[in-house]
Amino acid sequence: MTAPFRNDDIAPFIAMGTDEGWVCGEWELKFLLQAFPKGCLVKREGNEVLGYVTAVRHDKSGWIGNLLVAPRHRRRGIGMELMRGAIDALLCAGVKTVWLTASAKGVDLYRKLGFVAIDSINRWVGEGGVVCTPFSAAPIDRNVIGKVDAYGWGDWREALLQVTSSRGRVFCAEASFLCTQHWEGGMQVGPWGALGDEQAAALFELALCSTAEPIFLDVPAGNVAAASLLARKGFSIRGNNALMYLGAVPDYHPQSVYALASMGSMG
Known part of the structure; x- marks a missing residue:
């Protein structure tokens, strides 16, 4: 038991x-x-x-x-x-829907339980300490953060957003947001959501110049714009997991999910 x-x-x-x-x-x-x-x-x-x-x-x-x-x-x-x-x-x-990320070793176990792969999550790693392009972030707007995140994941995740955004800095634009979280080995970017690629890129510039530490983030492979941006900034993929769900098909929009809120444990 x-x-x-x-x-x-x-x-x-x-x-x-x-x-x-x-x-x-x-x-x-x-x-x-x-x-x-x-x-x-x-x-x-x-x-x-x-x-x-x-x-x-x-x-x-x-x-x-x-x-x-x-x-x-x-x-x-x-x-x-x-x-x-x-x-x-x-x-x-x-x-109604249960999510998880699965390593290659775990995929078969989760399939036996009824989970279905919907995307994959890439771990990107790079360096901070760049010089920023001048850009003024908007005031922090919890309503914007909640709505943009909900569009990406098809659900309201208020408690998760509150706890992760309280761990570092939060940058907002009109229809985008980016949170940073400090870990012992560097800085995590995420949660990060945007309804426009230009706003996402501008907020990422602010995150890059906010620290000289290594930066890591988990990004849906389905967000092609995020992959292009990270590659241009010198980031590289260091790992990969499957994104899977069980139950009702989620209203998932990976193109607006630029980074997960946690390193695999909470979404």
Whole structure:
């Protein structure tokens, strides 16, 4: 049987995730435990933790992330058990569409559960510290942020946008926004959404000149304009995951999603 994810599970989870090369932090787990505790589960055997999964509910959709099984306990069905528990929690909460990103190793597991690939997500990496083209960002407008994000993902994700935008800086234009988040290894760009390529490019210029640290971001492959912009700025792809969904077909517009809000765990 699975059990609830507890606060004292956070540190060992981060240690295990770090060993897997994941980008994850304490703030992220605390947010997930507060926002949707029913979907954050642990598989235990005595005092030993065998695996973890987290989930978060938005409005009509939810996101499963952080499925992690200890290496020596893999191929025992633990991942499937944890996934079923997280899916059941989301569906019981009224979610119509469940999202996740899947590594090449995980795609077959998720297909067995009924997930369908809709896009892929590329991890882009580059450097900041450039000289900015003069541009004045608009005042921060939470309504604009919510509407642009909702157009891209087909759902309102207010709590996620609030927590991620509070971690760094927020830049806005008339119909676009960009958030930056600081991590130990550099700066993440995302969430980043725009209804026009020119506005997206202008906000990215501001992000580039706001730090001299390495910059990384997760971008839908379906956003061709984002890929072109990043390549022109000297960024390169360092990894790739499948974007998959279960349930109702989402009203997804990748051309307006320039970067995800989290590094795979929340969308």
